[in-house]
Amino acid sequence: QKEVEQDPGPLSVPEGAIVSLNCTYSNSAFQYFMWYRQYSRKGPELLMYTYSSGNKEDGRFTAQVDKSSKYISLFIRDSQPSDSATYLCAMNFGNEKLTFGTGTRLTIIP
Amino acid sequence: NAGVTQTPKFQVLKTGQSMTLQCAQDMNHNSMYWYRQDPGMGLRLIYYSASEGTTDKGEVPNGYNVSRLNKREFSLRLESAAPSQTSVYFCASRVPGQGETQYFGPGTRLLVL
Numbered sequence: 001q002k003e004v005e006q007d008p009g010p011l012s013v014p015e016g017a018i019v020s021l022n023c024t025y026s027n028s029a030f031q032y033f034m035w036y037r038q039y040s041r042k043g044p045e046l047l048m049y050t051y052s053s054g055n056k057e058d059g060r061f062t063a064q065v066d067k068s069s070k071y072i073s074l075f076i077r078d079s080q081p082s083d084s085a086t087y088l089c090a091m092n093f094g095n096e097k098l099t100f101g102t103g104t105r106l107t108i109i110p
Numbered sequence: 111n112a113g114v115t116q117t118p119k120f121q122v123l124k125t126g127q128s129m130t131l132q133c134a135q136d137m138n139h140n141s142m143y144w145y146r147q148d149p150g151m152g153l154r155l156i157y158y159s160a161s162e163g164t165t166d167k168g169e170v171p172n173g174y175n176v177s178r179l180n181k182r183e184f185s186l187r188l189e190s191a192a193p194s195q196t197s198v199y200f201c202a203s204r205v206p207g208q209g210e211t212q213y214f215g216p217g218t219r220l221l222v223l
Contacts, residue, residue, distance in 0.1 A: 042217070
């Protein structure tokens with residue numbers, strides 16, 4: 001069993017829809033939780049990070065962490081074609097190493 | 111600031127050839143990392159360097175060597191390339207004080223024939 005599980009998709013939604021992306025994890029010691037966006041043939045770029053449980057909002061993006069369920073989510077409101085990308089969740093124990101999910105490919109249909 | 115830069119962008123090698131992937135960051139970060147990304151496998155850590163002069167193995171170090179030349183530069187060497195090393199390689203550096211997040215370079219696409 002992988003430490004971090006992420007549905008690979010692909011996920012296609014119409015423009016303007018709310019998108020929900022999710023990851024589950026097995027190690028309760030993870031402390032920091034991140035979401036990266038990766039456009040085709042580019043490097044991952046950090047969208048948001050959170051520490052421990054709770055919500056964090058940044059514009060159209062909201063990250064949620066539920067440590068009791070070992071479940072993290074990224075919500076995208078009013079989705080745009082420019083949001084089409086692969087979204088990677090990542091987490092760590094507060095040390096050097098990040099553990100990544102395999103990524104979910106998202107397409108926003110105009 | 112250029113951030114994290116990687117060279118080359120793309121390379122084709124024959125089995126058994128050697129090459130060095132170069133990475134440099136201009137953000138004065140202490141920690142730097144090398145990952146490979148393969149379909150369905152996500153990003154896997156090859157080696158990392160917590161500071162100048164130190165390196166440590168990650169999840170998939172076999173077949174690779176690294177050098178932390180100075181604070182800015184961290185190179186990855188394939189001594190005898192194998193088809194299994196066909197992948198996209200990313201270098202990253204760690205952003206202090208931001209939840210251990212990492213800043214990634216644009217990647218090097220490597221094809222080993």
